[in-house]
Amino acid sequence: MHKQTIKTSTNEYDVIIGKDLLSNLESYLPHNYTNILIVTDETVSKLYLNTVKEALHHKNNIGISVVPSGEATKSMEYFYQLQTAAIENHLDRKSLIIALGGGMIGDLAGFVAATFMRGIDFVQIPTTILAHDSSVGGKVAINHPKGKNLIGNFYPPVAVIYDVTTLHSLPDREIRSGYAEVIKHGLISDTTFFKDVVNTDLTIPLNSDITVEHLRKGIAVKAKVVEEDEKEKNIRKFLNFGHTLGHAIESELGYGEITHGEAVAIGMLFALRVSEGIFDQSLPYEKLFEWMQHNHYPLSIKWPTIDNLIDKMKLDKKSENAVVQMVLLTEVGKPAVQNIDDATLRTYLEKFIRELG
């Protein structure tokens, strides 16, 4: 079991990573809560809800809300439904919301916790690899039809309890999706970490010890950045590596057509090409491309028009005054934020789309 303490401007909390943590859940909660609302989705509830309920069985008041799986649930409708559930389960300011699931559940339940009675405690129990990213940094949000994560808060959990045993139930595309963010944490921080991850074969079953190690390192990279820049004024933008195009692809293809990480992986390839062009540097484009190919990441997608992509890239929260900002690399481990004018962006996009075929 690894424990890492994350400091934020307002509090600090532990991320606990290990095997078989769920059955001892109560011992990892930072306080003794009377009223708890567990928020989970239909997929995860079938797998782990009973274990969690069992682990909390002598608590007085446990409410449960199961919402549909998938990004579409991060909506105003379910946000409101969960607020109602919190009221109906008599949650008060000393109560707890448990987010049991992947990034969608963490974002949605976290935003409910951030706003219910102006903020109550919440604990994340991530059940995906991707959630190693979203569960650190305190970003919670729901989507607006016009853009992802447009309505939200910075609101850290009081604990993250990461039971890697749950990752064995992940379908292949969820493993790919999660590992894209692990790769990202390698690319923006450290060549050794990047090389280590890019030598991992995702087509064979995950090795728990290696997974714990990758998650631990990924979380450490993320934690270091967000501790320095919680509110995304400057260096936190580095975490957006691959996301400017990635978000645009996700949004244009429709959430669900391609996973978040798969879209980000394509976005990282693009960011590497742009970096090579702008900084006249050699970067591990081929290495990443081959790893993605070997592990069945989608590479030939149904591309939206370039106009639509650029429009969506401008809607990205990181952009200001309608100029696209991208995170590039001057070398592996050295990210830099760069404004890219529309004409340059168009040229790079045309070439990149031709190249991927």
Place this chain on the structure above:
Amino acid sequence: MHKQTIKTSTNEYDVIIGKDLLSNLESYLPHNYTNILIVTDETVSKLYLNTVKEALHHKNNIGISVVPSGEATKSMEYFYQLQTAAIENHLDRKSLIIALGGGMIGDLAGFVAATFMRGIDFVQIPTTILAHDSSVGGKVAINHPKGKNLIGNFYPPVAVIYDVTTLHSLPDREIRSGYAEVIKHGLISDTTFFKDVVNTDLTIPLNSDITVEHLRKGIAVKAKVVEEDEKEKNIRKFLNFGHTLGHAIESELGYGEITHGEAVAIGMLFALRVSEGIFDQSLPYEKLFEWMQHNHYPLSIKWPTIDNLIDKMKLDKKSENAVVQMVLLTEVGKPAVQNIDDATLRTYLEKFIRELG
């Protein structure tokens, strides 16, 4: 013109109070914003929107959202509508939302600002006396059908620009409503301030200089409390004096039937009676009662059942584990938080309702 700086855990901001500030609005904004969304209601827009627009006329991008007047607008529906307006007006993280209006507009537009792209700047331009209270302290929220202000954040504005000239357009019941909170700030802080306010005749036109003075003192009381306890862990609860019963009355009669301040005024009378009983002290119940009577505060209302009142008092965010917490006074200027069991509460309520008639 008075300027008072309020410190919060995350920033500090100025409250500027004076006459004819609106026409020089731009000089009071803390930054130079490119994109601005003005949020106001139908009543206030007819009176002051043109002045504000004129004052900002050379800005590039000013969006305007006018929502219906009244507490019912503090809803999920209008919250969502304003998020859409923010997107459609191309607001980004460096943009500003201006809340032009009373407490409802401040709460609603403030909560939109707190959550749009996880938080952008907002400035309050209060146009009511009541808003002297709500514009300091950083509480923003919308209502849930099951309770007031249940969905919100702690999110301070970057400036409060209080033009007392706007107060001359207030209807009598709005003046009464606002002055109830001024009285409250007197009662929980200082006998002299309380006596000064309770000697003010609200049935004749407001004197601008006296109003500035009362607002300034009220804001100072509130600011002192919230600077010490931003997140309402302890002494901020004192500001809830009169509100436990007040909120219950508002909610049971239906928002709009009685103004917030009118309900709080009745709540303060009740809190004084309970305080006298519990602490065996003489408190200025008669003085407050006579002032309320002289100034046409509603005193004989259509009382809900005591069961319903107690239920609603328990739903108050300040209550924990279903015991009603009330703020009482051991003497004027000395508030104290007290748990009151249901039987005691019932006895006091029965007697109080009989007494008011």
